[in-house]
Amino acid sequence: MTLAATLTRRWQKPPLIKRAWLRWALALGAAIYLALAFGTTEVNWTRVWEGLPRGARFFAAFFPPDFVSRWSEIFDGILESLWMTVVATVIGIALSIPVGIGAAKNIAPAPVYYFCRGILAVSRSFQEVILAIFFVKLFGFGPFAGCVTLAFATIGFYGKLLAEDIEDMDPAQAEAVRATGAGWLQWINYGVQPQVLPRMIGLGLYRFDINFRESAVVGIVGGGGIGATLNTAFDRYEFDSAAAILLIIIAIVMVVEYSSGYLRRWVQ
Amino acid sequence: MLRIKGLVKRYRTGDLALKGIDLDVPDGQVMALIGPSGAGKSTVIRCINRLVEPTAGSVTLNDLEVTTLGRSELRRARRRMGMIFQEYALVERLSVMENVLSGRLGYVGFWQSYFRKFPQSDIDEAFRLLARVGLDHMVDKRADELSGGQRQRVGICRALIQNPELLLVDEPTASLDPKTSRQIMRLIKELCAERKLSAIINIHDVMLAQMFAERIVGLRVGEIVYDGPPDNLTADVLTKIYGEEDWSATIRKVDDEAAEAEEAAAAVIPVELPLPSRDRLAGLT
Numbered sequence: 001m002t003l004a005a006t007l008t009r010r011w012q013k014p015p016l017i018k019r020a021w022l023r024w025a026l027a028l029g030a031a032i033y034l035a036l037a038f039g040t041t042e043v044n045w046t047r048v049w050e051g052l053p054r055g056a057r058f059f060a061a062f063f064p065p066d067f068v069s070r071w072s073e074i075f076d077g078i079l080e081s082l083w084m085t086v087v088a089t090v091i092g093i094a095l096s097i098p099v100g101i102g103a104a105k106n107i108a109p110a111p112v113y114y115f116c117r118g119i120l121a122v123s124r125s126f127q128e129v130i131l132a133i134f135f136v137k138l139f140g141f142g143p144f145a146g147c148v149t150l151a152f153a154t155i156g157f158y159g160k161l162l163a164e165d166i167e168d169m170d171p172a173q174a175e176a177v178r179a180t181g182a183g184w185l186q187w188i189n190y191g192v193q194p195q196v197l198p199r200m201i202g203l204g205l206y207r208f209d210i211n212f213r214e215s216a217v218v219g220i221v222g223g224g225g226i227g228a229t230l231n232t233a234f235d236r237y238e239f240d241s242a243a244a245i246l247l248i249i250i251a252i253v254m255v256v257e258y259s260s261g262y263l264r265r266w267v268q
Numbered sequence: 269m270l271r272i273k274g275l276v277k278r279y280r281t282g283d284l285a286l287k288g289i290d291l292d293v294p295d296g297q298v299m300a301l302i303g304p305s306g307a308g309k310s311t312v313i314r315c316i317n318r319l320v321e322p323t324a325g326s327v328t329l330n331d332l333e334v335t336t337l338g339r340s341e342l343r344r345a346r347r348r349m350g351m352i353f354q355e356y357a358l359v360e361r362l363s364v365m366e367n368v369l370s371g372r373l374g375y376v377g378f379w380q381s382y383f384r385k386f387p388q389s390d391i392d393e394a395f396r397l398l399a400r401v402g403l404d405h406m407v408d409k410r411a412d413e414l415s416g417g418q419r420q421r422v423g424i425c426r427a428l429i430q431n432p433e434l435l436l437v438d439e440p441t442a443s444l445d446p447k448t449s450r451q452i453m454r455l456i457k458e459l460c461a462e463r464k465l466s467a468i469i470n471i472h473d474v475m476l477a478q479m480f481a482e483r484i485v486g487l488r489v490g491e492i493v494y495d496g497p498p499d500n501l502t503a504d505v506l507t508k509i510y511g512e513e514d515w516s517a518t519i520r521k522v523d524d525e526a527a528e529a530e531e532a533a534a535a536v537i538p539v540e541l542p543l544p545s546r547d548r549l550a551g552l553t
Contacts, residue, residue, distance in 0.1 A: 176357035176423075179317055180430060181346035181374025186381050190370050194361040 058239070065247055066240035070233065074245055077229030078252070080143050081215040084225050088147045088215075089208045092154025099155060100162030101188065107166060107174075120163070123156025128214045129221055136222040146223025150211045157210070161203055162196065169195040201267045205260035212256055216249055269294055270316070270434055270466065275325035277311050277490075285311045287490040288325065293434075296464045298457055300471050300481035300498075304510050307487040309470040313436040316468070317349045318342060330433060347374035350427030352456070354439035356419040360412040364403065364422050367411050368394045371429035390429070397425040401455065417448035421455070428459060435460065435467035441476060449473065453480040474506065474518050 017023040067074070102108045102116030126134075131152055135145040169192060177191030219227015226245060233242040275289040285308045293299055301309050314320035316327050318334065327334045334345050350371070358367045372390045373381055380386065398404040401421040411419060420440060427435060437456060441449035453469075457480045460467050471477045477484055478498040486494030486509035493508050494501070503515040 170360075172353060172355060172357040173359045175319060176351065176353055176426075177359065177370055177373065179319060179346060179349075179351040179436075180371050180426070181343045182370070182381075183343065183373070183378060185378045186373045189378075189382055190359060190362070190366075190373060194359050197361070 061239040062243035064240065065243035066238070067244040070229075070238065070241040070244075073229050073232070074226075074241070074248065077219075077226040077245070078248060081212065081219070081225035081227070082252075084143050084147050084150065084215050085208060085212045088150030089154060089204070089211050091147075092151040092211075093158050093204055093207070095151070096155040096157075096159035096162060100159040101166065103159060103163035104166035105163075106169075106171070107188075107192070116159070116163075120156050120160050123152055124160065128153050129217060132218040132221045132223045141222045141224070143224030146215060146218040146225055146227075149218050149223055150214060153214070154207055154211065158200075158203060158207055162200060165196045165199055166192060198267050202260075202264035205263055209253070209256045209260050213249075213253055269330060270468075271326075271328040272312075272316070273326045273328075275312070275315055275327065276323045277308070277315055277320065278323045285490055286315070286322075289490075289492060291485065291492065291495075293466050293468060295433075295466055296460070297483060298460050298467045298469065298481050299483045299485060300469045300477035301485050301487060302471060302474055302477050302509065303487035305472075306489075308490045309487055310438055312487070313351075313438055313468055313470060316434075316436055317346050317351060343374055347430050348433045350430045350432035350435045352420070352423050352427050352435065352437040352440050354442045356411075356416070356423045358411040358419055358422055358426075361410060363408050363410055364398070364414070365394060365407040367422050368398060368425045368429055371426040374430065393429055394425070397428055398422075400459075401425060416444050417452060420444065420448075420452050424452075424455065424459065428463070432465065435465050435469075437467055437469040439470050439472060441471065441473060449476060450479070456480070474501070478519075 015023060017026065099116045099119050102112045103120055105113055108116065128149060132146065132149040135148045135152075139145040139148065173195060174187065174191035177187050182190060215223075215225045216227040216230065219225040219229070220231045222228070226249060230242060230245045230249075233239075233245060270291075270293040272289055272291040275286050275291075276284075277286040278284050289308075289312060291312075301312060303309050311320055315322040316329075316334070318337075322335055325335070329345070329348060332345060332348075334342070337345055359370065362370070366384065369384070369386050369390060372386055375390075376386060395404055395407070398407060401424060403418060403421055403425075406414065406418070411422060414422065423440075435456070440452055440456065444452060453476055456467065456469070459465070469477070469481060478501060481498060484494065484496065484498050484501060485492055486505065488509050494505050501519065503519065506515045506518065507513065
């Protein structure tokens with residue numbers, strides 16, 4: 001090739017979808033669908049307009065937040081939510097360790113793998129609120145149902161992430177421990193655990209954070225804790241007390257979030 | 269004495285990695301296994317301690333048939349074979365001491381190892397080995413804080429604390445610089461001599477193999493194509509192992525480093541080959 005030919009040779013990044021007609025058809029299809037979707041969403045602008053002052057009055061009812069008149073109920077609710085969170089996180093993580101190990105394809109035999117993946121799939125396919133409704137029906141109102149809900153949801157979350165972390169580990173390190181003649185439990189303890197531990201501690205703290213927030217939601221459907229207190233406040237139209245509860249939840253979530261973030265950085 | 273007879277390995281993908289290997293390694297012999305990538309070097313040593321299950325054939329270590337052992341017997345057999353790995357394979361988040369002591373896992377119970385309560389004799393031996401390789405001041409450092417050469421020394425300690433009868437060494441110098449590579453190979457050779465250990469060393473670097481091994485076995489696509497002393501590695505032999513190439517720079521020359529490392533063995537320049545140019549020599553050392 002001559003120098004001139006080399007200089008004028010152009011290059012463009014190859015498109016993601018090679019066939020031009022398919023590329024254009026997909027783009028056009030997406031545009032049409034979006035237009036139709038917007039077209040079928042009915043927004044009644046007069047009602048929105050009339051609703052604005054009502055919304056303003058609703059929000060105004062939140063102020064000033066009243067921490068005092070329902071303080072003992074609020075305090076009890078917060079304490080209940082916190083112990084629900086602690087118990088559910090500890091039990092959930094403890095149960096998810098064997099499930100997670102069994103659900104790691106690189107170390108578990110096929111039947112164990114499919115069984116544990118099944119548990120994870122069931123646990124993950126339902127949102128906490130749905131699980132809570134189910135467990136409240138099963139065990140009756142109160143924090144026990146909430147605890148079971150959060151623990152069960154924790155298994156799905158933590159077990160799946162543990163399994164994936166084990167699948168991503170460095171096989172050479174694990175192989176080296178196996179070559180020393182270590183038994184299976186020793187192999188897990190020396191070859192696998194050190195590789196996944198820092199990340200799993202971080203995820204445990206993260207799950208604690210999630211469980212606290214979920215404990216408020218779970219309470220609304222009858223699972224006890226601060227959510228129950230919040231629900232009662234709304235039912236009684238005590239919006240100022242509800243505002244106080246919301247502020248406390250936000251404060252606690254922020255404290256947990258920052259402290260878990262700090263701890264996670266320290267563990268890594 | 270390690271005796272391998274008719275060792276065959278076919279992977280589940282259908283690839284025939286080893287086509288019937290016969291190999292005897294007498295006690296105290298340091299043997300280098302050379303060959304191109306994919307020739308089956310790693311498979312050979314992993315079939316010996318059954319990290320890879322052989323398809324057929326037998327492996328006998330001092331009259332113990334390894335290939336037919338059950339699970340717990342295999343554990344006990346693995347204790348007798350120390351393994352040193354490519355890229356060190358230390359557990360990076362464990363300390364140097366924990367990595368060395370993990371070589372004793374085959375000898376202690378689970379709870380003992382879980383609480384890191386190893387017998388004092390094991391701890392004494394670990395300190396002795398770490399002192400021998402010059403790392404006794406780093407016992408509580410995490411393995412990933414060490415340099416490559418230091419890590420491989422910890423790997424050597426982990427293998428030796430097993431009190432093995434045989435060392436299986438897989439590409440010990442693959443990620444080390446030339447000087448550290450020589451130091452590590454020299455260390456392995458010295459330790460084998462001190463403890464009358466035999467060793468099988470998989471190695472890419474033909475020069476290093478010639479410098480530090482007393483016997484060389486060449487493997488090509490799952491078959492042994494050379495078995496003999498390092499001095500007989502001629503250009504023809506290397507071509508048989510690796511394929512056509514200009515081998516004049518690879519074959520061992522009289523060279524200070526080599527002479528120092530192998531005081532006893534006289535270096536030999538194969539007669540049929542032209543003397544290497546000074547530039548080549550400089551480039552290699």
